[in-house]
Amino acid sequence: MSRIHVTTTVNGDAVEFLADPRDSLLDCLRDQLNLTGSKEGCGTGDCGACSVTVDGTLVCSCLVLGVEAEGKRIETVEGMAKGNDLHPLQRKFIEHAALQCGFCTPGILVAAKALLAENPDPSESEIRFWLAGNLCRCTGYDKIIHAVQDAAAEMRGA
Amino acid sequence: MRYHAPSSVAEAVRLAAGATGITRFLSGGTDVLVQLRAGMVTPDDLIDLKKIPGLREITRTPDGGWRIGAAVSGAEMGRHAALCSDWPGVVEGMRLVGSTQVQGRATLAGNLCNGSPAADSVPGMVAAGARVVVTGPAGTREVAVEEIPAGPGKTRLKPGEMIEAVLLPPRGAQGGDAYLRFIPRTEMDIAVVGVGVSLTLEGGKVAAARVAIGAVAPTVLLVPEAAKAIIGTTLDDAAIAALADAVRAAATPISDKRGTAEFRKDVVGVLAGRAARIAHDRAKGAAK
């Protein structure tokens, strides 16, 4: 077994780790870097609980190899708040009771942030289709959609 | 498993040709990594194509068509306005593959090489008359997309060969294409039926057409009889009915967890008509 040395940036911090070529980026984040905010719900890219951005692109970190992170810029849920200042999405999720068990929440927050970066004023339908790869079994999505809409409005200054 | 990140196509092909065990190319990874993690396929050599210059580019070809590099993601295609304007059906087929997250990674070439008869991007490419640039130990060749799949999970690529790019022909005047699929949910499913249609109009009639169907045979099928059913017509109800009959006749589906054979045969006709109408509207729109 030969492990590969990987140097990358996670939430603005330079980090390095040793990855088995078979390790996913999610494995590396969770097991090597102790960033357990990203969750594994399926391991097949169907649930979105492991959503992160790599160089600004939203991906499932279970479908990225750890070794592919070399030289990239990774953002996870742990990087969303600036110190104690929550991102508007994080605040609105609490305010709207948009989480029950909370397990899908980190992935949905990361995905919703990527949506609002691309489309600051999404329609309900655009939010629903963008988040179709983030499964939530608790809420029926209703309050999640409301929270994203409300956060988007606040971020637009509406 | 050994991981390689070559910096040129030549190096990638050399690595692949020299490998003795199971070899996989990694572009988007959305199939390769699923198979790896499920324990279905653990490659001995994994060759990452994303660091090869040019493979992540979409460029206009001298004849007015397009060259889409093997590592271009669905999201990148969706953001390319001129490509979307020329070949909306090809792009929408690719954009239906997986979630937003998967779109950040998944590629046309990967979707084709996975060899699934249900691959969403393939009927649109076949209908468009797309070709692929294949490079291997014996050099580089161009092959029609429909020549690549050999059966579920199998392609006609030879050992050591890789797809470098997908080539789309010039759209030309009064042309339109469309891809529709049937899935039980609104997103996140594999196609139960897929249909791609590309056509051009002349004097209000269909002058040329290509129709491809997916998930209803061991490979995506080009159905010349379906094209014949609409060529020379104004795409009236009779032509749509003949088109539906033609694709149903060509379909040889199976019953599985995703749908019954009867259902697939029925719905492939329905979707062919709907996709043809969209392609027709787009061609008319392009004519304005």
Place this chain on the structure above:
Amino acid sequence: MAKDETQGFRLIGTRPDRPDGLDKVTGRARYGADISAPGMLHAAVVRSPHAHARIVKIDASKALALPGVKAVITRADLPTGLTGEDWNLQENTLAGEKALYDGHAVAAVAATTKLIAQDAAKLVEVTYEVLPHVTDVDAAMAAGAPVIRAGTADHSVPEGMHPNVVKYIDFGHGDVEAGFAAADLVRAQSYKTEATHQGYIEPHACMAQMGSDDRGEMWVCTQGHWYIRRMSAAVLGVDASKLRVTPSEIGGGFGGKTTIFMEPLALALSKKAGGRPVKLVMSRSEVLRATGPTASASMDVKLGMKKDGTLTAAKVMFRMQGGPYIGSSPVGEALSCALACYDVPNVMHEGYEVLANRPKAAAYRAPGSPMAAFAVESLLDEMCRELGLDPLKVRLKNAAREGTKSSYGPTYNRIGLVESLEATMAHKNLLAPLGPNQGRGVASGFWFNHGGETSVSLAIGEDGTVTVSVGTPDIGGSRASIALMTGECLGIPYEKVRVNVVETGALGVNEPTHGSRATFASGLAAVEAARQAMAEMCRRAAAEWDIDPEAVEWRDGAAHPAGPNAGKFPPMSIAEIGAKMGGSGGPISGHHEVTAGGFGASFGVHVVDVEVDPETGRTTVLRYLVVQDAGRAIHPAYVEGQYQGGAAQGIGWALNEEYVYGADGRLQNTVFLDYRIPVASDLPMIDTVIVEVPNPGHPYGVRGVGETGITPPLPALANAIHAATGARLRSLPMSPPKVLAAIKAKAGG
């Protein structure tokens, strides 16, 4: 009665931020797989690829030879001689003589890394003798079906039935034949529902450590850690008190995390590996193949109705399989729920439990009730149409109410079905116009709710703030609701109460967060504990004021002299009492433990509008309304969340979710790609109306709201699809191929 906000509550009915919200939006909250320990090993499980097979030999020598592998266990490592449900649990944890379903665990491995453990699991060589299998409930009862385990049936089963039929239940009252004779319309139909999975997004995960002295600790995602402790101890043959189980945050359960699946494996591996901690995390396909799911059902229903809609008699016969062990199917609950919404003078229920080569069923949200509702509420809808009657008015005419003798026996206390039906009939969604290929369906649903074993402690801090220790894991906001009730009771702000979910060593036995009981039972016990602390605080004030404790009353977070004769003292706040308690008699706490009775049934009514594509059979949900009696909504946002989540799960069950078995008896859809739970773009906003008919058995009227909501969607969707297409679907899921075939059959016939 719509939600009444005017009860004079200070906190109850408000919507504050949940206490665990910050941790859960920042990624800090720690779930089952989020913890590690020094020296920790990783485990992997070897599972049967066969639905039914004799285990001839297990050879682990190659696995053990792999560098990094520290332990392999098989059934031979577990004690023998267990009986009853303990034996079932042990057998399900690790197969013994036979593997009984695809995915049944046969061995487990612990190694220094996850990848080595997975590689080693592949090296464990198991020799199987494949046996004939059966997965369908009706096929499993038929003559000639493979016998799964002879001698399992209990004494209730009539002579001559197939050995796979292991239990028979019947009950009822009145004279059903006379009731049918008195009816103007009698109809009978048969229905089937496929098994579905709870589908929580967090796979089962635990980290366990156990030494050679059998003392062990476990961190685990579960709905109930005392259950995990008792069951793990039983399977391993150790004393329950030797195990200390700490619940992690839990990523959904819906009933599926009220039992063990692999937790004893982690303990046994740890012991065999010299006491090193072992982490065991399931993959999604392991979750789908080997945990949950709910039962599949085959059901006959017969109803008698007068021309005015009055129900005269009802008879149901349900057959359910819940896997290869007796007692796992919810057939008894299904029968009890079937007719619970109605006041029918003559009812008869019969049911069979049947073994099949499928995973051992676990509870799933209102176990049994959704299937029963699908059958009964579908037939009721058909009969209303045949007689030209409004289905909501017929439900109101026959609605169970206070004093009704329920179909399952007891006489109802105060219940809110009538109020829920009336609120539904007044809702604007009933006026929304419908277009071509669109239809509206309604249905009612029921769940008993539950009280159960509950132990809660409450302590006053030195600064007068309050800590509540509960044993019910917080899955959907119960920390918030318990803090609201405690704060309400003590007259202090919500923020001054911290609710902790504590480990098995910290309280008496608690049942899991199941049966919609956390806010009801832990809430009730927290209020009782607060009242004890309040009484003690009044005594401390009385002692300081040197007056009779009877002359002190508690209000607004402080002790007050009660009335003019008690003397003139300024109020003594909880903060002052807390600051002085060391000198005034010592720590102040409250504690309450009870097997909580007094739980109140919750009824709901759903209305759904759909559009069906007549050429593809695909159903789109256009509009959805949930009306349900909460008793009292402590934190209305989380009550709405339960209603919406239940409806979404029911919609999934109705339209697309199912266990698909191949001819080889293997589960075909073991990933979320093909086990199709609703995604965000599948659903509309889900409208809710909270009805409040307080439960007299709870200090604040709470009924419990978690489960009823999954019950009506199954029939409501079937009724709406019928309204849209004229086709009646009597088999779930109503997936596009089935709906299209039904539309074509109707057109053809």
